[in-house]
Amino acid sequence: MTTRIVELRRGILxxxxxxxxxxxxxxxxxxxxxxxxxxxxxxxKTAFLERTLRELRARGAQAAALVGDLETDNDAxxxxxxGAPVRQINTHGICHxxxxxxxxHLEGWEGVSLAGLNYLxxxxxGNLVCPSSxxxxxxxxxxxxxxxxxxDKPLKYPGLFNSxxxxxxxxxxxxxxxxxxxxxxxRNVNEIRPGIRIFxxxxxxxxxxxxxxxxLAEQARPA
Amino acid sequence: MTTRIVELRRGILxxxxxxxxxxxxxxxxxxxxxxxxxxxxxxxKTAFLERTLRELRARGAQAAALVGDLETDNDAxxxxxxGAPVRQINTHGICHxxxxxxxxHLEGWEGVSLAGLNYLxxxxxGNLVCPSSxxxxxxxxxxxxxxxxxxDKPLKYPGLFNSxxxxxxxxxxxxxxxxxxxxxxxRNVNEIRPGIRIFxxxxxxxxxxxxxxxxLAEQARPA
Numbered sequence: 066m067t068t069r070i071v072e073l074r075r076g077i078l079x080x081x082x083x084x085x086x087x088x089x090x091x092x093x094x095x096x097x098x099x100x101x102x103x104x105x106x107x108x109x110k111t112a113f114l115e116r117t118l119r120e121l122r123a124r125g126a127q128a129a130a131l132v133g134d135l136e137t138d139n140d141a142x143x144x145x146x147x148g149a150p151v152r153q154i155n156t157h158g159i160c161h162x163x164x165x166x167x168x169x170h171l172e173g174w175e176g177v178s179l180a181g182l183n184y185l186x187x188x189x190x191g192n193l194v195c196p197s198s199x200x201x202x203x204x205x206x207x208x209x210x211x212x213x214x215x216x217d218k219p220l221k222y223p224g225l226f227n228s229x230x231x232x233x234x235x236x237x238x239x240x241x242x243x244x245x246x247x248x249x250x251x252r253n254v255n256e257i258r259p260g261i262r263i264f265x266x267x268x269x270x271x272x273x274x275x276x277x278x279x280x281l282a283e284q285a286r287p288a
Numbered sequence: 289m290t291t292r293i294v295e296l297r298r299g300i301l302x303x304x305x306x307x308x309x310x311x312x313x314x315x316x317x318x319x320x321x322x323x324x325x326x327x328x329x330x331x332x333k334t335a336f337l338e339r340t341l342r343e344l345r346a347r348g349a350q351a352a353a354l355v356g357d358l359e360t361d362n363d364a365x366x367x368x369x370x371g372a373p374v375r376q377i378n379t380h381g382i383c384h385x386x387x388x389x390x391x392x393h394l395e396g397w398e399g400v401s402l403a404g405l406n407y408l409x410x411x412x413x414g415n416l417v418c419p420s421s422x423x424x425x426x427x428x429x430x431x432x433x434x435x436x437x438x439x440d441k442p443l444k445y446p447g448l449f450n451s452x453x454x455x456x457x458x459x460x461x462x463x464x465x466x467x468x469x470x471x472x473x474x475r476n477v478n479e480i481r482p483g484i485r486i487f488x489x490x491x492x493x494x495x496x497x498x499x500x501x502x503x504l505a506e507q508a509r510p511a
Binding site for chain 2: 073105106107108134135136137139158160190191192193194195211213214215217218220221222223224236239242243
């Protein structure tokens with residue numbers, strides 16, 4: 066049984082990797098920077114992304130978002146308030162997005178062409194385990210961690226932290242009432258992924274957003 | 289491919305259900321009340337459980353805990369501070385506990401016999417999706433939700449909330465700085481699981497713990 070499962074899992078991941086490679090080629094050709102945002106449920110991915118979309122728009126950049134959830138289009142509706150094009154992906158019980166879902170939802174997305182975008186954000190299903198194995202063709206994988214969650218999350222979910230290109234600490238406005246130990250959190254992130262860029266942010270107050278937006282602009286610049 | 293996956297998944301779940309039925313029989317015969325605690329990473333399962341173990345011990349009850357994590361024994365070490373017997377289960381990349389892991393870790397647990405326990409708590413891997421399909425032989429499944437997470441979690445993760453027997457809201461001491469909308473959260477829990485018992489707690493201040501402990505005592509009483 067175990068052998069069959071492992072083989073089947075390998076098959077699924079190989080298929081996903083092939084589809085993701087195709088997407089990555091498509092994104093690179095179109096000149097759009099694609100980011101995959103992963104975190105626990107409740108870390109504040111949607112609030113952070115909404116503020117990001119709003120600020121990018123204010124700076125004249127073209128950004129859009131695909132947002133994954135098991136059920137509901139709550140997040141798409143929240144993100145749409147930014148004015149950016151947003152499309153919900155409902156996975157109906159699946160605990161992660163995969164490359165096939167991304168490809169399918171890029172097709173026939175009214176009013177959106179990849180070539181017209183500077184940034185495409187993919188907000189993954191809230192889950193610190195399963196999304197780590199599924200490449201979505203993104204160039205940058207961003208892991209988010211809130212000050213409310215416990216500083217040892219990187220040690221407990223090393224797979225995801227280790228596959229990330231950037232880390233965002235969210236809700237720093239409530240760090241104090243949460244008793245957040247900043248030094249410990251930074252040390253743990255660095256232990257799993259040495260040298261990773263870390264942003265300390267609050268979607269509520271806007272703290273840290275300038276640094277994050279500067280990073281996005283720098284990453285989007287053609288090499 | 290999809291048919292094969294569905295069949296394989298059915299096979300795994302069927303096997304798990306059989307093992308869980310065996311565990312449930314064993315737990316019932318031993319007269320131990322078993323609870324499976326599930327939530328997002330960072331909801332505060334460990335802090336809530338540590339306080340529960342400590343207060344049960346102070347009341348003369350015998351309680352023990354099995355705690356699941358992908359990696360590290362941080363939580364087992366934290367929980368051991370309560371004085372209760374605690375055993376860590378490391379899943380090494382698996383996103384949930386299953387009945388086989390529980391059975392294996394009950395064997396040869398030094399100094400612990402099921403018949404000597406009033407309560408056995410199982411702290412699942414932090415994940416709002418995958419644990420919902422895996423019966424661990426528990427009598428009560430408890431879903432935890434913190435005030436920091438967003439009031440719509442029940443709507444977005446209906447599978448897990450719908451399979452729960454009790455809901456615990458954690459970290460109510462920081463409800464105000466988090467802008468937690470209590471009425472909305474209670475309404476959403478009730479929409480998915482009408483009439484479920486809901487406890488509003490803080491492991492830090494002890495708020496709501498008396499009500500929770502009274503519920504445990506009531507559930508543990510022989511019928």
